[in-house]
Amino acid sequence: MTYSIKLALQSLWHEKWINFLSMLTIAMGLLVVTLVVSSIYNVNLFARKLPEKFFIVAYLKEGLTEKETQHIMSSIKDRGSIARAKYISKADALKELKASLKDADYVLEGLDENPLPASIEIRMKKEAVGPEAVKSFADSLRKIEGIDDVQYGEKFLLSLHSMKTGMETIGLILTVVMISGIVFICYSTVKILFYRRKDEIETLKLLGATRGFIRTPFVIEGGVIGAVGGIISVIIAAAFYFSVFYKLSATVPVIRAVVFPTELFLSLPAVGLFLGITGSLIAMGRIRF
Amino acid sequence: MTYSIKLALQSLWHEKWINFLSMLTIAMGLLVVTLVVSSIYNVNLFARKLPEKFFIVAYLKEGLTEKETQHIMSSIKDRGSIARAKYISKADALKELKASLKDADYVLEGLDENPLPASIEIRMKKEAVGPEAVKSFADSLRKIEGIDDVQYGEKFLLSLHSMKTGMETIGLILTVVMISGIVFICYSTVKILFYRRKDEIETLKLLGATRGFIRTPFVIEGGVIGAVGGIISVIIAAAFYFSVFYKLSATVPVIRAVVFPTELFLSLPAVGLFLGITGSLIAMGRIRF
Amino acid sequence: MINFQQVSKFYDTATALRDINLSIEKGEMAFITGPSGAGKSTLMKLIYAAELPDSGRITIAEWETDKLDGATIPQLRRNIGIVFQDFRLLLNKNVYDNVALALRVRRIPEKEVKALVLDALKMVNLRHKTDSFPSTLSGGEQQRVVIARAIVGEPIIVLADEPTGNLDPDTAAGIMRIFKEINVRGTTILIATHNRELFRDTGKRVMRLDNGNMVNEERG
């Protein structure tokens, strides 16, 4: 075993340039995948925040007592799919209207009675926001005693929903294509690298080496190439983060909202190790005597 | 020359599997780049559409004659940065308010006079939408005789602007990183491929071959590998387009908005050819005798 | 020790061996000769199971070569030291590691390896090239590394395919002395060669192949 390690390190060193190229290739591959995955992660994060903008308004009947209102509120809040419910009194509604009329609010001055109904503004849990779910929820609200009418932006909901699924689907496709592409590139790099060793493997076999003896140094070599590739990609990512991303976020505020999945980056050496080992195992294939 | 071609095709054929792997690697690389470039292109397209949502409202003074209003409208429309300007009369404004009050519109019934001012809704050209530009434009509007007040969503404008530059910057960085990554991967693939030929090149030199004689078949070989890689990537892209994208757009409407840059895909074989040729030239390096 | 019964080997375009019968006893030293392309190397390859016969049976010590599998082929080969006609040195390893490889595949502890390797290199007069890489060695030096690698593991059979093709007569005589010495200690040795000097006056069996046929057998 110690000899296998020595053997692997020796041959890594003996062809250091070409091995270094492979390491860089794998590093680039890993970097590209992580970059894409984290971009898509961010886009999905954004898509997932969209439903927070959606709300339902339940208008209350006139002349409810405070107790009745309380009762309605609590019966709404009891439902599982509710994130928040806010009571808007008649007075609040008027204030809002006045604010929205701006300088023209004097039109309301002549009124002796507040004509606006009280209402409850309901925000649903993100995962519950969907065309059918919201419709059935609204219908169930209408049946509550004391609720006059229920309104929500059906069009907004529909376009929101299709946008969200669209982003998620494209993201998924992109991720799958990218990852399989890069995995293939890593495989092919290792394969080409080991293709050159066909003669060496042949000689080892003729000298009486067992499969294990032949495989071990190659696997170690592949593992080292992969792991170092992963480490290089982390270094490049960190350099990129501090030199570009970090500085940019001062001038371009949106960037501050971007989530940099640190764990993902820190796992790259392990991913590289895994890729390198499986890559060299597959590249060698079945050793036949 | 004909011999060089024969030589190149021969050696392509002799090591067909490993050459096929390289072709696939380059195809994957090209595919990944185009996918990313076209995703970013689409995102930027979306970002560029954002400013269309932005508008400025100029409230007009009371009691302007039709001629005066016409005069103001045309003096606004004359400005270069204007995309559209829409006149909203007092009556229209009231109608809108009533619509927004919904069932509670009876509050307006008691009014004997329409208290709302007439206004002009102005949409600026996309490229002119920016915090400073809009501010100075609004100031210049205020100076027009007959305009009472100018209002626009300053906050919306700011977040819009930072979102747009953010998307563009991230897109640019992503594109640059991806393209350099993939170009490097292609380079490295070709390099590893030719590294195996060191002995062959050495022998050719000893037999009295000139630099040109040595290079030509390798360059042809690299060109073929690159071009075939490009063709494979087009085929994969087309298969992907028709099997996934096309079908999906029926169920997920947003996808219909995605622009598939056909020219970009059709140029891939040429890009592959170029990559393969320069790749093999660089991979061989200076041939020293 | 080495037994061929009616062995034939055909390649796509050429008949390499036809109906060969051969029997070499434990501890014997024998020679194969014959013109270029006669089938000498093919016969050796059949012994170490790099090729399998198209017909006939080959028994090496307790092994029948066409009944071997991935687990037993390495066992057979570890008992055979081979001087390959085309050397088969690993170019990315120095002389020491190339020779040591024959011991390492046998899982011999690293502390014993060193003494054995240096001994073998001294025998072939290459002690001063221990750290050199094959590409910096002369043809004859490379050939001697291969010989050292074949004998270092003290195998029960040594197969030497044209072991002196790149060696001057004096060095060749030195190598033959080594072969004789380990033969005396009990190793079975089979040498394929064109060089009549090697078997002249040895009194050993010399088998002559021609175009795949065993044409005669004489004493050197």
Place this chain on the structure above:
Amino acid sequence: MINFQQVSKFYDTATALRDINLSIEKGEMAFITGPSGAGKSTLMKLIYAAELPDSGRITIAEWETDKLDGATIPQLRRNIGIVFQDFRLLLNKNVYDNVALALRVRRIPEKEVKALVLDALKMVNLRHKTDSFPSTLSGGEQQRVVIARAIVGEPIIVLADEPTGNLDPDTAAGIMRIFKEINVRGTTILIATHNRELFRDTGKRVMRLDNGNMVNEERG
């Protein structure tokens, strides 16, 4: 034709040649011999400019090897046919293309190539292996392909480094007959060999190297 003046060549760890003076006339045939590692191959490499001398001057026909550059080195080499000790066959090309390569680097039209290549293969008795790949040839067959490649272009100088190491005496004699034939037609030939049979009774010059020194010169 070949002229060495006080030529020395040192490698990192070894002195390959020391103060060699040598002069081989146009149309001469000469031999170099000496023990393994004496410097024979190094001397050849200096002639075809694969190595440059550390001191001294080498003139080959009209070329001084240390004044050559990327444009003139190919010219020199096209005038020299080399039998490499380590063969240097291209493994991904068949026998025909390997031999043809020597003509193609000289930009000889394809329609002349065929006749020349087949002639050369007939000379070395390998006409039947035209389409084989090197890995399927016996050691001696490979060596003959290398010889065919060296002579096919009718160079003005032929350098043969141990050209019969893998050949039986009869085949070797055949090769020597070819060399003598082309020598009679005016080609300068230098052969490095251990095989005394090759120069015995030829009456040609035999230079003996030992450990990098030219120790004596005799007539074969």
